[in-house]
Amino acid sequence: MRKCLYKDIHKIFARVAEKMPLYIPAKTGDEKAEYKKWSEGDELFEGLNTVKSPKDLFFPQSEDLVRFKTEGKNIEITDVREDKGPFAVFGVRACDAKSFEVLDRVFLTEPRDSYYASRRENATVVTLACSRPSETCFCKTFGIDAGEPGGDVSAWIAGDDIVFSANTEKGSAFLDIIGELTEECSCDAVDREKEKIAVIMERLPLSDLTTDGFGGGKTEDLFNRAEWAELSEACLGCGTCTFVCPTCQCYDIKDFKSGNGVVRYRCWDSCMYSEFTKMAHGNNRLTQKERFRQRFMHKLVYYPENNDGLYSCVGCGRCLKSCPVSMNIVKVMKKLGGKKND
Numbered sequence: 480m481r482k483c484l485y486k487d488i489h490k491i492f493a494r495v496a497e498k499m500p501l502y503i504p505a506k507t508g509d510e511k512a513e514y515k516k517w518s519e520g521d522e523l524f525e526g527l528n529t530v531k532s533p534k535d536l537f538f539p540q541s542e543d544l545v546r547f548k549t550e551g552k553n554i555e556i557t558d559v560r561e562d563k564g565p566f567a568v569f570g571v572r573a574c575d576a577k578s579f580e581v582l583d584r585v586f587l588t589e590p591r592d593s594y595y596a597s598r599r600e601n602a603t604v605v606t607l608a609c610s611r612p613s614e615t616c617f618c619k620t621f622g623i624d625a626g627e628p629g630g631d632v633s634a635w636i637a638g639d640d641i642v643f644s645a646n647t648e649k650g651s652a653f654l655d656i657i658g659e660l661t662e663e664c665s666c667d668a669v670d671r672e673k674e675k676i677a678v679i680m681e682r683l684p685l686s687d688l689t690t691d692g693f694g695g696g697k698t699e700d701l702f703n704r705a706e707w708a709e710l711s712e713a714c715l716g717c718g719t720c721t722f723v724c725p726t727c728q729c730y731d732i733k734d735f736k737s738g739n740g741v742v743r744y745r746c747w748d749s750c751m752y753s754e755f756t757k758m759a760h761g762n763n764r765l766t767q768k769e770r771f772r773q774r775f776m777h778k779l780v781y782y783p784e785n786n787d788g789l790y791s792c793v794g795c796g797r798c799l800k801s802c803p804v805s806m807n808i809v810k811v812m813k814k815l816g817g818k819k820n821d
């Protein structure tokens with residue numbers, strides 16, 4: 480393990496940025512932050528979660544896929560993919576690091592999504608343990624340890640120091656880059672920090688939320704439950720919950736006539752939208768209840784059924800903070816199962 484004074488973190492950022500683009504959760508206003516490419520003067524957000532997750536760095540909200548021009552029966556295709564080379568992402572929380580595993584299973588399973596794969600291969604993910612988890616956090620429900628955040632390098636703020644530990648080859652290369660600015664250290668302070676985080680996690684209001692009643696094989700038990708009508712009643716179908724969610728991965732592909740050919744691009748879509756997956760015969764899900772149910776059945780039943788029990792929620796709490804009508808996955812879980820004390 481290696482450490483430096485936390486107050487010197489900007490020196491670490493400057494050193495890394497000499498070698499490759501570095502993205503950090505940067506302050507953009509009071510209590511607001513977003514992942515952005517670091518440049519001198521950018522301040523690290525010390526709160527927990529950015530409004531949007533670091534998913535955007537691997538699966539951007541909108542991106543061009545290909546350009547083409549047609550002339551008679553001829554078509555000229557331009558591949559717009561470009562390898563932008565290695566980059567680093569600092570300050571990823573344990574829940575968001577786990578969300579990459581969920582996304583990997585979608586985008587890296589054959590047929591591999593080469594756009595996503597190239598960014599994942601080029602990225603060094605430096606995670607940061609959550610010294611002060613918030614009341615909306617429930618990562619523990621999904622077996623995630625906020626004190627053991629994973630990624631290529633794990634980091635902890637322990638006392639006056641920030642401590643780094645490499646988990647992969649890419650992580651070791653990252654520690655080499657910051658080597659001169661850091662010094663070797665024991666893991667005692669980190670162990671104390673992990674214990675402190677575990678105690679806080681136990682005391683959080685959602686610490687007793689469980690996945691009991693969910694998981695693969697529960698479709699018949701849950702699909703026709705009467706509670707879906709009441710749960711979905713207030714949902715506006717705005718899609719905010721899907722756009723802030725680190726694990727939501729649905730997108731639409733569209734063509735845009737640029738005046739100089741056609742740009743085929745993809746952009747995030749939402750199962751909460753009334754036109755989602757609309758086909759020539761019409762729409763699969765005609766009511767907001769059906770759309771709402773799809774979102775939560777996918778996260779809590781269909782996805783784990785097809786992915787060795789892995790849930791497609793990481794308990795980041797973003798949807799708890801951002802839904803305009805205060806509906807969220809926690810309310811769904813409490814209503815349909817999932818709380819020890821109910």
Ligand code: SF4
Nearest residue numbers: 714715717718720802
């Ligand atoms: S659950 Fe909330 S955030 Fe999600 S679509 Fe419905 S109203 Fe919007």
Ligand code: SF4
Nearest residue numbers: 724792793795796798
């Ligand atoms: S469903 Fe909500 S709590 Fe779960 S990962 Fe998505 S935004 Fe986070």
